[in-house]
Every structure is written in structure tokens, then in C-alpha cells.
Amino acid sequence: MNNKKRMVIIGATSAIAEHCARLWLQKQPADLTLLGRDAQRIERVATDLKVRSPQSEIRIVQAEFLDPEAINATVENIVQSGDVDVVLIAHGSLPEQADCQDDLKACREVLDINGVSPVLYAEAFAKQMAKTNYGTIALVGSVAGDRGRKSNYVYGAAKGLVTRYAQGLQHRFAGTGVKVVLIKPGPTDTPMTAHLKAKGAKLASVESVANQIVEGIEAGKPVIYVPGKWWLIMMIIRHLPAFVFNRIGI
């Protein structure tokens, strides 16, 4: 047996998650399980991490994101080989809002991949962690989940689902050995936001976002806004009265 920390990343090809993994392995070798849909892309991430940290144990799991039974089996399988210290649930996709309005199928997919799927994964890990009374579940939500806005409310609704879910999970595990961390990144410079960057949007660097997430998870903070300024921005947005809010094009 080894005494390395055991980390699991769901959606390991997400740039934010990948940079968290780089930071974790930079601190110390770990036992890391990378889960994703696209085998070739996870392989690329795993190869890179292996070069960065040859002493780490890196496993790859190719898995389904939506089927509850498959999720259950996958998570059971992961947990079977030892307790998990941290699971980071990071998968998702950022759609064009217009596509969600035009096409209900696209709308459904966005809700599933950004909302339902993370919740199912978290719930599967919660079941296991409740038994051992140990572990941290970190969920990547979004500032978009704090208030519905016309520019991305379907994505925002899915992330809002994750927010409410995380609140409930925190309530359930309050006072136990299981910690639940909800991460709310603002717009970050990743492949997911490449189309925003091309239009000239100002985005936070993924390294600094990952750094704050890793520190926040270590400190066991219940909610992490990254960069921190988004806490203030979203507090204002949440409290704007409708007659003001409805006049602004955000």
C-alpha cells in the first residue's frame, strides 16, 4: 500500500481541472484517477502529468456522463481500490444561448451535461464517502448559476442546479468528516471560452484560477469564487431589483 493522496477528476480534459492536477502533482506525487469521455484526449492529459510527476500513479477511466447505472458502476469501481481523498467534478460545456433557444435537444443536452451529470457523480461519491465518513467532494459550478441572465440562462440554470445541490449536500454532511466545496469560476481563459477570447473578452488565466481552487479545496471552504472579485460582482447582480436588472443587457 502507498500513502499517496488519492484524487479523482471527473472531466479531466477540462482545462481548469487539468491545471488543478498539475498543481497537486507539483506539491507531491499522488494517486490520480482521470475520468473522461474521449480516450485520446485523456491520454494526452495523463501523458503530460506522468512526465511532470513520474512518481505519481495515474489511471485513466473512460466513462459515460449521463447514464445513472453506468455512473454508479464506475464510481463503485473507483472506490473499490481505496478511499478517495478528493473528487473534483469538473466536466461541462458552454453553449451558445441562441442554440438552446432554437433547439430543445441542444437545450436538454446543456442541462444534462452541466447540471444533471455532475449531480449524479457527486451523489454516487457521496454514498461511498458517507460510509467511511471521509473525503472531499469539489464541484465546479459557475458564477452564471447565481442569477439567470438572458445571455446564458440555460447554462446558468444547469449551474444553478449544481449550486442548490451543493448547498443541500453541505447541509447533509455538516459536522461529519465529508467536506463539500462549491467552486464558482468567472470567465476563464480555457478552450471552452476560446470563442469569447476571439471576440476580445478579458478572461482570467487558468493557472491563477486553478491555484485558487487548489488552495480553497485544501482549506475546505464551502464556496470559492475565482477570481475572488466575482463574489462582490455576483452579490450586486443578485440584488439588483428587476426593474434595473431588466434594463441591462448582460
Place this chain on the structure above:
Amino acid sequence: MKPVTSWGRLSADPHHVVVLNDPSKVKSLVCHGAHPGVAHGMGRSYGDVCLNSEGVLWVTTGLDHFIDLNDSTGRLVCEAGVLLRDIQRLVIPRGWILPVTPGTQLVTVGGAIANDVHGKNHHVLGSFGDHIQNLTLIRTDGEVIQCGPNKRADWFAATVGGVGLTGVITQAEIQLRRVSGPWLDTETVPYTNLDEFFQLADDSEAAWEHTVSWIDCITRGGGRGFFMRGNPTNVGDRTAPQSRKLIMPIVPPVSLVNWLSLRLFNMAYYHLKKWQTGRAITHYEPFFYPLDNLLEWNRIYGSKGFFQYQSVVPLEVGQDAVQAMLKEIARSGDGSFLAVLKTFGNRRSVGMLSFPQPGVTLALDFPNHGERTHKLFERLDAIVRDAKGRIYLAKDARMPTELFEAGYPRLAEFMKYRDPGISSGLSRRLMGS
């Protein structure tokens, strides 16, 4: 469309930015586009070599994955968007180091190859391209070319120093060099004139791996300075210096580098640095990359940006040419704080358009004062032309075509390897397309 600037901040023209994140998708993104593009990494080149106004930029910083590191041979394979900083931080604790690095580590591997960058140890280890064993080039017609010093060597020679015009570099294999730790045994020696500089350079080449000098090009007509030299050393474990990062928070409306500040700065720097002469044990980061902790330092030159003028002239005429350039600069009243003088080793570069050639290289920064600055450059050009020297493409934003053609005799040979789907500000300015 998004405004993009290079390090000199001379323009902020709109570009179609296409982000390359996945090596398996690069081909489909760069092939058969309606408009020509050019690869763009960290944008640390000073002029228009990494720009393509109103055209496409393929941003490569997402290609940032390591692929293999052989701890016993020191062969590193990585994607082209990996930063030299990340390589150094990964490999130095494991007993290896990049053999050649430029004055900033915040550049990509692809950019370092395309500009065939050099460092303080050129006389010992040549330029960056000398240590590339293999690279992958994707052409805009879909062809994928693997080349290296022993494989399709003609493509390799065109691509190293080829300023991105032969295809998009996506992957490289680098031969690292053994090192015992992150420390250097360094010495700073003051000199009072160019005679002393050349004597110091001559005396140092055999025994010192790294040599470089800061030259004061203002005081008393210019010519005094500090000669810095260093060798890797094994001093066991020590605490690395805390790198405190400072950022230049704003772009001032006018350059903070001006007639008065330059005089004060040069005087202060010279006299402060005098206290630091002699031997020291120095960490590699401040020795190799003195400005990397001063983030966005290029902003001090104000909203009009700045030029860098870096030339190399043969050693036989080197002293006269450098003296003549310093004289012109002193006469112009403009001047450069970041003036660097260094001798190159007696070796031929790998690339057809590589900059380093035997001789002495002088690098200078000038705030952009429009016509006045261009007039000064014309006088400096004349000196470089007479000395049969050349100007560094990675720094250039304005050299005349005839000086480019005279300085780069392998240009005609290079043109056969150009990718017709690639065009940059520099290629249109100097090669017509």
C-alpha cells in the same frame, strides 16, 4: 476580431484569433483557410514577426503538454506551446537544463525555434535550434513534416529561424544538458570603454560559459558598462530567492523613458551596480531572466510603444561599428536603457534565416518618437550595412528590404520552403507576401 499587440506595442490591429488547443485538431484548423495566418505564441517578439493585421493568428499556447522526458538521456518531447519556464522548472530539479535560453523564459518552444533564439552562452552552445533533434511541422496544405538535423535537414534548416513561415510547429524534441543545480558562479566586472569590453570578452570566452554586458550608451558618449559572466556550479541545496513579481499597472500616456530619466537611470544603475562587482553565487532565474519578475515592463514606453534595434556585425569591424553606433545614438539625444552588448561565438547557425553569426551583437530599446526615431535607425542601418552585418527579425518592425536581403544571403534558398497559406506582417513587409 481582437486587437493584438506584440512586445513592442507599436500597433494593436485587429486579428482573427484561432486558438489551437488540441494537436489532433491543428490540421483541420490551419488547413485551407480562406485567409493566410501565422502562428502566435506568447507574443514576446518585438515587431511584426508574430502579427498578421486583419488576418488570422493561430495561438499556440494551448499546446502546452509534455509528451516524454527520458531522465537518463535528457531527451524531452513536448508540444510547441510549452513555455521555457515550465521546462526549466520541471527539468532542473531532475538534473537537466535547457542548453540555450533567451533573456526571457516566458516564450514558447515553437517561438524559440521559429526565431532561433540565442542566449548568453552562444560561444559555447550556439542557438536554440542547435539542440532540437526533431520537430513536427504542419503545412496549410495538410502535409505533416517531421524534420531534424539528420532527417529532411533542408526543411529543418528552413524552419529553424524561419519565423513561422514554413508551417506551424506543433511538437519538438529537445536535447537537454546535464546540470548539477540551479546555481551559477558569476562575476560582474566594470569596464570603462569598448577596448576593455572586447578584451574582457576575449579573455572570458574560454573559461566562462555565459557572457553578456550592459552598456551605458549615454554617459560621456557611451562605452562604459558591466561585463557579466557565469558558469554553472554545484553548491548543494540552498534556498532559491523569493521571486517577488511587480507589475507595471498602466500604460502611461508618454514614455517614462526620456532624455532626463535615461541620464538619471544610467547614472544610478552604474553606481549601484558598482557595489555588486566581483564574484557571487546567483540563482539561474535572476541571472538569465532579469526582467521576468517585472511583468508588462514594456508598458513603461507609453502608448506609442518602442522599438528594439538588435544588430550583429563581424568582429573585425565590430569595435568601430559599435563605436559609430554609440556616437550616432549620443548625437540623436535618444537613448536606450536596456543596451546589451555581447560577442557571438565563431559558429554557423543551423537556420537559413537564423540571426546569430560570428561577431558582436548590440541590442537597444528606443521609445517610439516617430520620424525622429526612424531617422536615427537609418543612420544605424548605414553602419550595419557597411559592416556587412544584419538585423534580428524577432526584434524588427522597420528595416528596409535591401538591408534584409543583404544581411540574409540564404533568403532565396529559404523562399522555396515557404508555406503559401502563411503570411505575417514581417513577411509582407520584407518578402512581398
